[in-house]
Amino acid sequence: xxxxxxxxxxxxxxxxxxxxxxxxxxxxxxxxxxxxxxxxxxxxxxxxxxxxxxxxxxxxxxxxxxxxxxxxxxxxxxxxxxxxxxxxxxxxxxxxxxxxxxxxxxxxxxxxxxxxxxxxxxxxxxxxxxxxxxxxxxxxxxxxxxxxxxxxxxxxxxxxxxxxxxxxxxxxxxxxxxxxxxxxxxxxxxxxxxxxxxxxxxxxxxxxxxxxxxxxxxxxxxxxxxxxxxxxxxxxxxxxxxxxxxxxxxxxxxxxxxxxxxxxxxxxxxxxxxxxxxxxxxxxxxxxxxxxxxxxxxxxxxxxxxxxxxxxxxxxxxxxxxxxxxxxxxxxxxxxxxxxxxxxxxxxxxxxxxxxxxxxxxxxxxxxxxxxxxxxxxxxxxxxxxxxxxxxxxxxxxxxxxxxxxxxxxxxxxxxxxxxxxxxxxxxxxxxxxxxxxxxxxxxxxxxxxxxxxxxxxxxxxxxxxxxxxxxxxxxxxxxxxxxxxxxxxxxxxxxxxxxxxxxxxxxxxxxxxxxxxxxxxxxxxxxxxxxxxxxxxxxxxxxxxxxxxxxxxxxxxxxxxxxxxxxxxxxxxxxxxxxxxxxxxxxxxxxxxxxxxxxxxxxxxxxxxxxxx
Numbered sequence: 001x002x003x004x005x006x007x008x009x010x011x012x013x014x015x016x017x018x019x020x021x022x023x024x025x026x027x028x029x030x031x032x033x034x035x036x037x038x039x040x041x042x043x044x045x046x047x048x049x050x051x052x053x054x055x056x057x058x059x060x061x062x063x064x065x066x067x068x069x070x071x072x073x074x075x076x077x078x079x080x081x082x083x084x085x086x087x088x089x090x091x092x093x094x095x096x097x098x099x100x101x102x103x104x105x106x107x108x109x110x111x112x113x114x115x116x117x118x119x120x121x122x123x124x125x126x127x128x129x130x131x132x133x134x135x136x137x138x139x140x141x142x143x144x145x146x147x148x149x150x151x152x153x154x155x156x157x158x159x160x161x162x163x164x165x166x167x168x169x170x171x172x173x174x175x176x177x178x179x180x181x182x183x184x185x186x187x188x189x190x191x192x193x194x195x196x197x198x199x200x201x202x203x204x205x206x207x208x209x210x211x212x213x214x215x216x217x218x219x220x221x222x223x224x225x226x227x228x229x230x231x232x233x234x235x236x237x238x239x240x241x242x243x244x245x246x247x248x249x250x251x252x253x254x255x256x257x258x259x260x261x262x263x264x265x266x267x268x269x270x271x272x273x274x275x276x277x278x279x280x281x282x283x284x285x286x287x288x289x290x291x292x293x294x295x296x297x298x299x300x301x302x303x304x305x306x307x308x309x310x311x312x313x314x315x316x317x318x319x320x321x322x323x324x325x326x327x328x329x330x331x332x333x334x335x336x337x338x339x340x341x342x343x344x345x346x347x348x349x350x351x352x353x354x355x356x357x358x359x360x361x362x363x364x365x366x367x368x369x370x371x372x373x374x375x376x377x378x379x380x381x382x383x384x385x386x387x388x389x390x391x392x393x394x395x396x397x398x399x400x401x402x403x404x405x406x407x408x409x410x411x412x413x414x415x416x417x418x419x420x421x422x423x424x425x426x427x428x429x430x431x432x433x434x435x436x437x438x439x440x441x442x443x444x445x446x447x448x449x450x451x452x453x454x455x456x457x458x459x460x461x462x463x464x465x466x467x468x469x470x471x472x473x474x475x476x477x478x479x480x481x482x483x484x485x486x487x488x489x490x491x492x493x494x495x496x497x498x499x500x501x502x503x504x505x506x507x508x509x510x511x512x513x514x515x516x517x518x519x520x521x522x523x524x525x526x527x528x529x530x531x532x533x534x535x536x537x538x539x540x541x542x543x544x545x546x547x548x549x550x551x552x553x554x555x556x557x558x559x560x561x562x563x564x565x566x567x568x569x570x571x572x573x574x575x576x577x578x579x580x581x582x583x584x585x586x587x588x589x590x591x592x593x594x595x596x597x598x599x600x601x602x603x604x605x606x607x608x609x610x611x612x613x614x
Contacts, residue, residue, distance in 0.1 A: 005108045008098060009115070012091050019088065026116050027176060028088065031075075032095040033105050033112075034183050035061055041102045044068075054092050069186055071195035075179040106187055113148050113180065114309075121147050122221040122273065123307050125349035126315070127154040130219050130271040132358045133299075133319055138164050139216030142263060144200040145256065146170035149181030151219050156190050168193040169215065171205045201255050202233060212239050212263045218270035220256060224278070227252035244290040248283035261296065261320060269298075270320040276302070279316060279384040280542045282550075289382040298324050299331040299361055302386040304339040306347040318384070319361070326364060326373070333360050333371045334390040369393055381552065385542060395535045403531040410532075413558040420555035423524070424514040427551055428487070428506035429476035436466040443467050447505045448478065450486060450493060456529065458484075458495045463504070478504040481521040483513040485528065485537065487549040492537050494528055496521050511554050518564040522571055527559055 009029070016025040032054075038061050052060060066072045100108065113121070122130075131154050138159070143151050152168050159166050168190065172178040178197045185193050196205035200222075206213035226249055234246055234255070241262040247254035253274050260270050278284065279300065291297065298321035305314040314336065335357050339347040349357075360371045374389050393405045419425060431447055443465030452463050478484070478497045486493035488509050497504065506512050515521055527533050540553035600606045 002104055002107055005100070005104055006111055009108055009111050012094060013112075013115070015091050016088065023116055023176065026112050027180060029091070029095070030109055030112055030180060030183055031058060032088075032092055033109050034058075034187070035092075036095055036098075036100070037102070037105045037187055038065065039096070041105075054088060065186070069182075069191060069193075071182045071193050072186055075182040109184060109187055113150075113184070116148075116180075121309075122150055123309070123348075124150065124154070125354065126221075126273065126303065126307060126317075127151050127219075129303075129349055129354045129357060130273070130317060131155050131158045132354060133301075133317065133361055134217050134219060134269055134271055136166055136217045137162075139166065140169060141166040141217045141219075142169045142206070142215035143218070143220055144171045144204070144259060144263070145220045145222040146172040146178070146181055146195070147174075147221070148177050149184050149195075151221070152181070152190065152193065153184060153188050155217075155219070156185075156188060165192065166217070169206050169213070170194070171196045171198060171200050173197070173199055200259060201227075201252075202229060204239065204259070206263075207239070210238055212241070212259075214263055214265045214268065216265055216268050218260050218264060218268065219272075220260060220270075221273040222253060222256040224253050224275045226250050227255055229255075244294070245284075245287035247287060248281075251278060251281065251284050253278045254284050254287055257318070261291075264320065264322060267323040269322070272318045272320065273315050274318060276314065276316060276385060276543050279318075280388075285382050288384060292330075292376050292379060292382060292384075295324065295328055295376060296320050296322060297330050297384070298326075299333065300384050300386055301333040301357065301361070302336050303349075304336050304347050306345060307339070307349065309346070312345070316386070328376050329373045330376060330379070330384075331361065331364055331371060331373050332386040332389045333357060334369070334386040334392070336387075338370075383542070387539075388542070391539050395531065395538055397531050397534050400531060403535070405532075405535055416558040416561050418555060419513060419524075419557050419559055422515060422517045422519045422559060424516050425551055425555050426475060426506075426512045426514070428508045428510045428512070429471070429473065430508045431466070431468075431505075435471045436468050438464065439467045440465050445473065445503050445505050447507050448484065448510065449507050450489065450509045453484065453486070453493045453495045456494050456525075458498060460498065460500060468505075473503075473505060476505045478506050478512060479514065481515065482506075483515075483521055483525050483528070484510045485513065485549065485554060487511045487551075487554075488546065490541070490547045492534060494525060496525050511549065511551055513554075519559075520564065520567045520571065523562075523567040524559065526571070526574075533557075 012029055013025055016028060020028055035057055042065070044064070062072055062075070127150050130151070134155075136155060136159055141152070141155050143149075146152065149170060152170060155166060156168070168185075170178075170181065170193065172181065172195070175197050178195055182195050185195070194206075198205055204212055227247075231249075234242060239262060241258045244258065244261075247258070253272075257272055257274070257278075260272055264270055297318060299317075299319040301317040301319070303314055303316060306312045307314070335353075338349070338353045338356060340350045340353065342348050359365065360367060364373060366372050369392050370390060372390050380388055393407070395403050395405065397403050429447070436447070437443075445468050446463040446465045448458065448463060452459050480497050480499045482497040484493075484495050484497065484506060486509060513524060515524060528537065536557045537549065537554075540557060541547040541549050542553075597606065
């Protein structure tokens, strides 16, 4: 972007913010650019007389251009607020006189939108990728969570370059965002657009009788987290949007996805931007299962972290297609490592990376460690997370560093038993302040937390004790020989429960493995600590920033098939040899210490200190 544009915006915002609060300074400056744009580059508008106030000029401009651009009415209504003429007169004069070209005015407005730093704004590179994946030709395009309309602008640029056009329909909850979006659409020459304000879930704008209007193309970046609507409105939705199931209250994303699917034409195509939890959370499993069964998902693409300005959390794209080219299969693309690093806190998708992802999608290529076509009948527990099906072959192991897994060597795993065949696997107790009262001196129960496991050893002396009321504890009591595996967090922690006194409970941060057959606890522990064991656990973890290991997934991990006597033989042999190595390390450490002391003696400083162990 032109450096002088950025510098000018910075100067004008500094001046405005002395009089105007918050983001309204950004919106006001965008309006002043609109006035300049109309004055200099829109011959259809009457010249403005200099004796009009700023507010009167805005009203004049909107009255001239809104009949042909009805969407701008939302911008006018939002603009008609606390504009204090005297306070902004100098800024208005500066904007009017600055020698910006038509393209520089667009750049100035885009820079202001970026400076606003709206958490909900879709990064430009994600918009470009999403529109390339949709590849709209002509027809209708809908965004029911439009924000400042970056997705619409990207879609319009795409079709304009291909000598085509789209009819745009948008809805946005925030009047300020809708107003900025309307101005951006006008500045970018988008005429055929219908912009509305309101809640897409409770008051969808585009309806035909008791049905939602349907569109050829849809792309949405909607909020994540919980929803707070009246459940009756969802349960008895007059538009029948939740035919695949009513999402749990913790997943507003699936409310919007349900809305998208009901708004899609019989041969329509949509892109939804979702968090990773939407792809694996247990409380939406039934909904995912019904949707998968209906064969509407064409692809799921996981994107790199740090693409957004204000959060490092990665997102995923779900491509819905009512006219899938390959039926009953879903293409999973793990694009987490396909990006360019702009800074320590910011990644971007440049054209070569976007081209690579689009090529994989369009050609349905299956690339090792990146993409895979999976039958809908082979999906694991209705999970839609690409990393579940596109496994990376490298893993970082603390003891050995980076490890490359060998496909040929791992083929034998299919013949091995699973953990569920040789052990009982149990969950930890969900302890909270309502049922657990701290009583470190005489509490009946000690609860094992993540911090109590260090270097694969349980620190018994550090465990905090509690009194527990109104909770069944018998299923969570740890027994000597149980192996604990951390169920939360990317760092994998393991330990064996030693002999102990009193009652030890396993917290919800762990899963417990209790051998019930001919397997030694030590053997299982060493196996899970191996590069293979760490790889298998890591591949079963779900999520990105906060990973989760489910009990069913741990149960499915394969374990080497070996008789108990052989297990004990190789473990005893290992311990004997390890003891020899550790003794030699200790001898060499002592020898190193003596060499240092000799050096200090020759330097003439040995008499200045004394070792406390002497």
